[in-house]
Amino acid sequence: MKTLSRRDFVATSTGLTLSAALPWRASAAPANAKPNVLLIICDQLSWNAVSGHGCRWANTPNLDRLLKQSVSFVESHSTNPVCSPARSSILTGRMPVETGVITNSRPIHASVPNIGQWLKGKGYDTVYCGKWHLPGGRPHTIDGFRVVPAGSGQGDLMDNSVARLSANFIANHGGAKPFLLVSSLLQPHDICYWAIQNRDLVPPETPFDELGPPLPDLPPNNTCRPEAPEKLDRARGPDFTDDQWRYYRYIYFRQVEMLDHDVGRILDALEQTGKTRDTLVIFTSDHGEGGGRHAHVQKWYPYEEGVKVPLVVSYPGKVQEDVLDKEHLVSGLDIVPTICDYAGVDAPTDMRGFSLRPLLEGRPIEWRDFVATEHHITGRMLRTSQFKYVRYDGDPVEQLFDMQADPWEMTNLYKDPAYASVLAEHRARLDRWTATLTPVEPTPDASKKGRKA
Amino acid sequence: MAVTETTRIDDHFSLRPMAGALRNLQPPGKAPRPDGAWSAEFVLYTLANRPWPTGSLTLVRTPHEEGAELNTDYSLACGSGVTFRTGAEVLCAPGALGTPSAWTVATRQLDAQGKETPDVFGEFRGAYDGTHVVIKQYGKERSVSAGTSLAWSWGLFDAVQRLAVNPPSEPLTFALLDHFDQVKPGHALRLRKRCRLLVGTEFVVEEQAAELEHGTVFRPRRVERGGTTVDCVVFEQTGRGILPIVYWCTTDGRLLMVSTGLEAYVRKTEEAR
Numbered sequence: 120m121k122t123l124s125r126r127d128f129v130a131t132s133t134g135l136t137l138s139a140a141l142p143w144r145a146s147a148a149p150a151n152a153k154p155n156v157l158l159i160i161c162d163q164l165s166w167n168a169v170s171g172h173g174c175r176w177a178n179t180p181n182l183d184r185l186l187k188q189s190v191s192f193v194e195s196h197s198t199n200p201v202c203s204p205a206r207s208s209i210l211t212g213r214m215p216v217e218t219g220v221i222t223n224s225r226p227i228h229a230s231v232p233n234i235g236q237w238l239k240g241k242g243y244d245t246v247y248c249g250k251w252h253l254p255g256g257r258p259h260t261i262d263g264f265r266v267v268p269a270g271s272g273q274g275d276l277m278d279n280s281v282a283r284l285s286a287n288f289i290a291n292h293g294g295a296k297p298f299l300l301v302s303s304l305l306q307p308h309d310i311c312y313w314a315i316q317n318r319d320l321v322p323p324e325t326p327f328d329e330l331g332p333p334l335p336d337l338p339p340n341n342t343c344r345p346e347a348p349e350k351l352d353r354a355r356g357p358d359f360t361d362d363q364w365r366y367y368r369y370i371y372f373r374q375v376e377m378l379d380h381d382v383g384r385i386l387d388a389l390e391q392t393g394k395t396r397d398t399l400v401i402f403t404s405d406h407g408e409g410g411g412r413h414a415h416v417q418k419w420y421p422y423e424e425g426v427k428v429p430l431v432v433s434y435p436g437k438v439q440e441d442v443l444d445k446e447h448l449v450s451g452l453d454i455v456p457t458i459c460d461y462a463g464v465d466a467p468t469d470m471r472g473f474s475l476r477p478l479l480e481g482r483p484i485e486w487r488d489f490v491a492t493e494h495h496i497t498g499r500m501l502r503t504s505q506f507k508y509v510r511y512d513g514d515p516v517e518q519l520f521d522m523q524a525d526p527w528e529m530t531n532l533y534k535d536p537a538y539a540s541v542l543a544e545h546r547a548r549l550d551r552w553t554a555t556l557t558p559v560e561p562t563p564d565a566s567k568k569g570r571k572a
Numbered sequence: 573m574a575v576t577e578t579t580r581i582d583d584h585f586s587l588r589p590m591a592g593a594l595r596n597l598q599p600p601g602k603a604p605r606p607d608g609a610w611s612a613e614f615v616l617y618t619l620a621n622r623p624w625p626t627g628s629l630t631l632v633r634t635p636h637e638e639g640a641e642l643n644t645d646y647s648l649a650c651g652s653g654v655t656f657r658t659g660a661e662v663l664c665a666p667g668a669l670g671t672p673s674a675w676t677v678a679t680r681q682l683d684a685q686g687k688e689t690p691d692v693f694g695e696f697r698g699a700y701d702g703t704h705v706v707i708k709q710y711g712k713e714r715s716v717s718a719g720t721s722l723a724w725s726w727g728l729f730d731a732v733q734r735l736a737v738n739p740p741s742e743p744l745t746f747a748l749l750d751h752f753d754q755v756k757p758g759h760a761l762r763l764r765k766r767c768r769l770l771v772g773t774e775f776v777v778e779e780q781a782a783e784l785e786h787g788t789v790f791r792p793r794r795v796e797r798g799g800t801t802v803d804c805v806v807f808e809q810t811g812r813g814i815l816p817i818v819y820w821c822t823t824d825g826r827l828l829m830v831s832t833g834l835e836a837y838v839r840k841t842e843e844a845r
Binding site for chain 2: 292373392
């Protein structure tokens, strides 16, 4: 039996061939070169599930570190609180009705370029690692991107390999071309699978009795179900007891922490190879998570928990640092125009979003006064600085919330005569916005392939 | 703590989601000495709608005068024959938790022909000095405060085997070294219970009589038959950045399975070395 001291072990690897001269490529980009772009997309992360955004129930030191270097938008909205449609907007700058991805598991319409296709011909190495879902979960080919296949399964089985391979790619990347790397992490999405697998694991008393005291509080709107259109009302969560909700929330926040450490791995690679200053980093999520608000789990609704997502942008020396922007309404639509702006290329035509660059750099600009979200094919939401308006075609029930007086969306004002003019104004705005869009035929739903009609 | 309770796989929340992977689990033979030299292979399952094999973990333990060396080979299927591999050599200090004191790690991706993808290869070293973890990666060093007690993810697979023979009366608290480079504080490993686990059962369909208003009808019913009991020690781990983990060991120190609710490890083979 060999004897090995700790000193020996650190100094020499016994079996693994750890390079004497490490090959990592430090940044050598000239100051005015096009930046690298790192787009980190996570899945089902609510805006306020990050400790740096005030969450008391999760510890996210790596995301908090990114926030310190970034502008983070409080009023950031998903274009659709469902994975595939939201992702189609993040990657194209178009609304889901314009990408053809109106529900899960559909491809982006061939007429709409994704950011990989757009930048590949403009001097970028374009690489995709992680969840795709447009339509395949983990395809090995994606138009416009070289794919680094990663992961197989839920949670850590996906994200650790995505983070590690992304980090290794960043560290090894050299040559004249900048990179566009999309690192698409799965967590904390898999609270969905945890809940399915462990439906019986949520007994009236939690199975881990030692967890009692630190279990998260319930949100104030946990039992509140304001009048809602039928499709929205149907998407209700399970009939949990208070303790079951608290346990569900505990599990969700642990999954947020799992995500945080995988983001940390990617950020470490940027920092330790000196590429941070040459890299535009954008961190966002496709949609949020119910977490017991309005008695909801998962997504599928345009309440704040479903549509408010992080949108965090860092580019040291170019973008302001440690800024929490509470004022501007922004959207996943703004990501492609922002990337193109910093990359010094024109954005594709018919962008529905705007470059965030003036906001990121603290320059005065007249900004949009609403954002829109689609949902469940016929559902639409319009959010202005004070109000949220929701309607579903053919459903007589609408929703109107005063987001300043009622941030937990507990009182539906659509029948209140005092708000009749506000309601009318928001209906008209939504109509005008809808008229500006150019919908395409919905693309085929891959999940229904082979099924009988 | 005496063994008093017999548990079926479907009875326990941590085993129920992985029941499909445990149907053929047979009572194991005598375990290798958990503090000796051994190797073990686990099949890794993802628990989506049902358990689905997605990789493997092999651990090779070699004791020596400074504790033990525990080498790992983690292989994850990425579709179409592509695999993600993590190989590590870890020097573990003596003690219940097998605290890592120094480690080297290589991560790589291999295509279906076994060829490595060059630009996503990575390697790093780490060390723990009793309060801090230092990671040497990408030509630089990074130091992270880790407190005075540290354990590592797959190192706990080794630790619980030794603890199963002599379970601690109090929870063991520590920071977790996650995948060799991230520190997650605030962890505890607790003995939950001893129990007698029924394994190796078969399901048969029997007809069951039911008296109805108009006479007797016979309905098919799925019934579990046979099987053998294994005396088990069950540990639970909770803490920051993980889902609660449940470890099932035999009382003589063999880890049978591990579940988090999203992923599971089931022992495939083991041998003394």
